Amino acid sequence: SAVISQKPSRDIxxxxxxxxxxxxxxxxxxxxxxxxxxxxxxLTLIAxxxxxxxxxxxxxxxxxxxxxxRPNLTFSTLTVSNMSPEDSSIxxxxxxxxxxxxxxxxxxxxxx
Amino acid sequence: LAKTTQPISMxxxxxxxxxxxxSHNNIATNDYITWYQQFPxxxxxxxxxxxxxxxxxxxxxxxxxxxxxxxxxxxxRVSLSDTAVYYCLVGALNTNxxxxxxxxxTTLTVKP
Numbered sequence: 316s317a318v319i320s321q322k323p324s325r326d327i328x329x330x331x332x333x334x335x336x337x338x339x340x341x342x343x344x345x346x347x348x349x350x351x352x353x354x355x356x357x358l359t360l361i362a363x364x365x366x367x368x369x370x371x372x373x374x375x376x377x378x379x380x381x382x383x384x385r386p387n388l389t390f391s392t393l394t395v396s397n398m399s400p401e402d403s404s405i406x407x408x409x410x411x412x413x414x415x416x417x418x419x420x421x422x423x424x425x426x427x
Numbered sequence: 428l429a430k431t432t433q434p435i436s437m438x439x440x441x442x443x444x445x446x447x448x449x450s451h452n453n454i455a456t457n458d459y460i461t462w463y464q465q466f467p468x469x470x471x472x473x474x475x476x477x478x479x480x481x482x483x484x485x486x487x488x489x490x491x492x493x494x495x496x497x498x499x500x501x502x503x504r505v506s507l508s509d510t511a512v513y514y515c516l517v518g519a520l521n522t523n524x525x526x527x528x529x530x531x532x533t534t535l536t537v538k539p
Contacts, residue, residue, distance in 0.1 A: 316473065357514065357529045358471070407470050414520040416461065416527075418470035 317342045317412035319419035327425045328398055338408030339415045343388035346411040349381070351423070353404045364391050386425075393403045398426045431515050431530035438536050445502045447533050449515035452496045457519040460491060460498045465512045465532070474513075475500065502535075508536045 318341040323405065328334050344427040349361040361381055362372045370383040384392045397400050403426045432450040439445045450519040451460070459478050463471035475482055477489040477498070502509060512534050518527025 357531045360527075372471070388462075411520070415460075415473060415476055417473060418463070420470045421468070423468065 317344065317348060317410050317417045319408055319410060319417060321406075321408055321422050323422060324420065325423040325425075328423065328427060330399050330426055332397045332398055333394055334398065334424060335392050336406055338391045338393070338410075338419055340410050340412075342401045342410075342411050342412055345387060347391045347427075348409040348416075349391075349393045350382065350409060350418075351404045358407065361393070368397040369373040380415045389416040397426065398424075399427070402426050429437045431517055431528050432516075433500060433513075433530040433533045435517060435537070436529070436534040439505055440536060441506055442504050445505050445509075445535060445537075447500045447502075447513050449500070449517075449526075449530055450497045450536065451515070451517045454495050454517055455519065459518050459520055460489065461516045461518075462487070462489065462498075463514045463516065464509075465514065471514060472532050483497055496531050505535075505537045507539060509535060516519075 320339045322337045347364045351359040351361055352358045360373045361376045362370045362383055364370045364383045364385040366385050366388050380396055382394045405421040405423050407421045410417055461476040464474050465471045475484055475487045475489045477491055479491050482489045490499040512532040513529045514532045517525055523535045
């Protein structure tokens with residue numbers, strides 16, 4: 316399996332600021348994904364971040380709001396920009412490794 | 428995209444076998460079925476994955492009928508620590524995660 320870590324594990328931020336979430340994987344993976352999970356809800360895919368190409372965003376998510384970097388095969392960042400209370404959620408990194416999708420522990424974000 | 432449907436909640440008692448069914452009527456030929464377990468404040472944890480018939484590992488079994496329009500996760504002899512939300516994910520393994528569909532999850536409560 317792939318072991319995924321995320322930083323920070325949680326944060327409280329002021330509206331209008333930005334937060335960058337880091338995702339580190341213990342194995343080299345081509346496909347990495349970022350999800351959002353609002354309280355009591357299922358997971359919603361934000362974007363796919365494959366190394367060497369621009370991130371692909373799902374409907375309802377835009378690069379200006381959620382810029383993503385993917386500098387190598389084991390690391391990615393997701394930035395939540397110009398935050399509002401509606402961005403309060405859990406953000407999860409996920410990877411596809413050996414034909415199985417694995418998830419990180421998540422970053423719990425509260426925007427005041 | 429294969430839309431998935433799961434029961435919202437299920438109750439069980441310690442030591443019982445629990446079966447959670449996911450419906451995915453328009454599953455595609457290349458789609459696999461993966462089940463995850465999620466505890467509060469944690470990321471989803473991989474349980475089991477299959478394409479057809481039956482798959483068994485050390486924690487669960489996955490039953491997939493010939494038409495593949497549903498799948499059943501079977502947890503033998505559950506304990507209190509199995510109380511969690513269980514998600515089924517249907518999608519191809521070698522494509523963008525945006526082609527995969529998470530169910531809404533089944534909240535399993537195991538009672539003493």
